Structures are given as C-alpha cells and as structure tokens.
Amino acid sequence: MRGEASRISDRASRDSMAARLKDAGERACRIGRELFDITALLDGNPAIAAALTDPSRPVDDKSAFLRTLLGDKADPLTAEILTDLVKRKWSRPKDIANAVEDFGVDALMYYADFTxxxxxxxxxxxxxxxxxxxxxxxxxxxxxxxxxxxxxxxxxxxxxxxxxxxxxxxxxxxxxxxxxxxxxxxxxxxxxxxxxxxxxxESMITVTTATPLTPEQMHKLVALYTAKLQRPIHINSVVDPAVLGGMRTQVGDEVTDNTVVNQLRHLEGHIKATA
Incomplete structure (x- = not known):
C-alpha cells in the first residue's frame, strides 16, 4: 500500500503528463515498453530506487543520475516522465517503481486509443x-x-x-x-x-458463469447495470466451470453470488448446523 506522499506524487505526475502521452501517438508503444523496462530495473535494484527518491539529495543530482541511467537511447518523453517523477516526494523508495509501471500502462492504453x-x-x-x-x-x-x-x-x-x-x-x-x-x-x-x-x-462488472454468456445475456446485463449505476459499464465475462451453474456478479466490493456451487456450500453449512 502506498503512503500519502507517494499517492499524491503518482497522481499529480500522471495528470501533468497525460496530455503529452495522449498526443504521443505511435511513440506511446515504445514509451510503454521503456517504462516497463525501468520498472524492472528499479524492482531489481533497490539502491537505485533509493538514490532516485532520497529527499536529502538535490533534485539536480538525482536528475543527473537518471540521465546517466537512461543514456541517449530512451524516447525523450520517457526521460521527461522519469525526470518529473524523481523531482517529487515518495513515502518509500519502492513506490517510484509502482508509479513508473502506472505510467507504462497509461502509455500503452493511449497507444491502444491511437490504434x-x-x-x-x-x-x-x-x-x-x-x-x-x-x-x-x-x-x-x-x-x-x-x-x-x-x-x-x-x-x-x-x-x-x-x-x-x-x-x-x-x-x-x-x-x-x-x-x-x-x-x-x-x-x-x-x-x-x-x-x-x-x-x-466505464464501470467494470465482473460476471462469472460456468459457460460463456450469450450476446442476449450480455445485452441484458449491460442494460440492467447501466440503468442501475447511471453510467456506462463494461462486462468482464469470466468463464469458470467450477461454479457449476448460475451467476456471480461483482460491482466494486459488492458481490452477489447465485452460483450453484455457492448454493451447495450454504446447503452443506445448514445441514451441519442442524445435524
């Protein structure tokens, strides 16, 4: 779990760079890959993450260290994103790697938008x-x-x-x-x-069933939850034969489980309780 300083820094940096990433077009794919590589580098080298987040170290010094790490092969926007991150405050050194990964996912989502x-x-x-x-x-x-x-x-x-x-x-x-x-x-x-x-x-509704949902079922679920939540929704259809039948839906932290396997568990519990 990230500390307050890290959450603020992550969100502020991503908000400030969102328009730039959105406009990166085809380059966003390369940027996403590079940011994933940097995430792995930071995860595997805690000392580097510590050096880039040390609050007692001057920002110019951290930026210079970052430039040494990147060399001249990274996309300029990759370097700009990372420079913005090292200028901010972090609750723990490892949190900067989480922020870099978030940026990598953002970049690839913008590339998906582009394509x-x-x-x-x-x-x-x-x-x-x-x-x-x-x-x-x-x-x-x-x-x-x-x-x-x-x-x-x-x-x-x-x-x-x-x-x-x-x-x-x-x-x-x-x-x-x-x-x-x-x-x-x-x-x-x-x-x-x-x-x-x-x-x-969109709000994501996760629906778990034993067999794939039919188009008609998908349409009904979309209509039902769009009306209920008053916003666009996306059905994440999960097929799990282990539920045997019925349906389990999850909206945020709220779970409604009407699967056969869950009903059998309740029946078993009731029988044990009354035995």
Whole structure:
C-alpha cells in the first residue's frame, strides 16, 4: 500500500503528463515498453530506487543520475516522465517503481486509443483471464519466481501463439509474467482490466458463469447495470466451470453470488448446523 506522499506524487505526475502521452501517438508503444523496462530495473535494484527518491539529495543530482541511467537511447518523453517523477516526494523508495509501471500502462492504453483497439484489448485480457482459470498448472508457472522471466514469457507466447491477440494485449500480458512484482498472474490481469475499464470511462462488472454468456445475456446485463449505476459499464465475462451453474456478479466490493456451487456450500453449512 502506498503512503500519502507517494499517492499524491503518482497522481499529480500522471495528470501533468497525460496530455503529452495522449498526443504521443505511435511513440506511446515504445514509451510503454521503456517504462516497463525501468520498472524492472528499479524492482531489481533497490539502491537505485533509493538514490532516485532520497529527499536529502538535490533534485539536480538525482536528475543527473537518471540521465546517466537512461543514456541517449530512451524516447525523450520517457526521460521527461522519469525526470518529473524523481523531482517529487515518495513515502518509500519502492513506490517510484509502482508509479513508473502506472505510467507504462497509461502509455500503452493511449497507444491502444491511437490504434482504436482499446475495447479489443480489454476483451482479450478478459478472455485470457477466463482461459487461465481452467489451466491451474499453466497459471502457476506464469508466476513461478523460481523460473526465469524469459522462460515464463516463452510459455505465455506458446499459449497465445494462435490467439490473434492485439499487440498491446501481448505487451501487457508479457509484462505481467516477465516482472512478477510479488503478484499472482491472474491478479495482475484483473488489475489491467480494471485500469482499461476506468480509462474508457466505464464501470467494470465482473460476471462469472460456468459457460460463456450469450450476446442476449450480455445485452441484458449491460442494460440492467447501466440503468442501475447511471453510467456506462463494461462486462468482464469470466468463464469458470467450477461454479457449476448460475451467476456471480461483482460491482466494486459488492458481490452477489447465485452460483450453484455457492448454493451447495450454504446447503452443506445448514445441514451441519442442524445435524
């Protein structure tokens, strides 16, 4: 959990750079990749993160150190974003890596906007999430910290070889396994889906069913929750055969579970309580 200073710095920096990233067009893809590389560098080298966030160190000194790290190969906007971040206050050194990752996701979302593929990326990430629910062995290998990042990425590419997924979907999916950041892989994908939903100005409703929703069911759910919440919504359809039947919906922290497996749990609990 980030401290107050880090939350303020992260939000202020991203707000100040949003228009620049939005206007980056095709360059935004490269910028996103570079920011993910920097995230991995900071995660793997706590001393560097500490040097870039040290409040006792002059800003000019930190900026000079940053320029040395980047060299002359990074996109100028990547350098500008990172320079803005090192000028701000951070609760903990590791929080700057979180902010860099946030910027990387932002850059790729803006690139998806540029290529008109934002909704496609969101749907594909939801499809990946659903697929992995039924592949527990593969899922565990994608966040196996004993395997190398290269091995995990290779496994993911083999899994998605014939998926036809968008370039942005692949970059985000690969980032989630290349740099684990102490997260389970499905949690990272779910986080990315939420960010895309927020980016599109929609509220995300996660609906879990044993079989895929039909177009008619999707339409009814969209109409129902749009009227209920009075704002655009995006259905994140999760297919999990383990629920057996029925439907579980999650809106923010509110969960309504009408699945068969949940009803069976309640029945089992009732029988034990009355036995």
């Amino acid at each position: 008109k593929s934002t909704l496609k990326v969101s749907i594909e990430l939801a499809q990946l999430h659903s697929s992995l629910l039924n592949l527990p062995v593969v899922r565990s290998k994608l966040y196996d910290d004993l395997a190398t990042p290269e091995a995990r990425v290779k496994l993911l590419r083999e899994l998605l070889a014939n998926s036809g997924f968008d370039q942005v979907t692949m970059i985000l999916a690969e980032h989630g396994t290349a740099n684990l950041r102490k997260r389970r892989y499905l949690a990272t994908i779910q986080w990315l889906i939420r960010k895309l939903s927020n980016h599109m100005g």
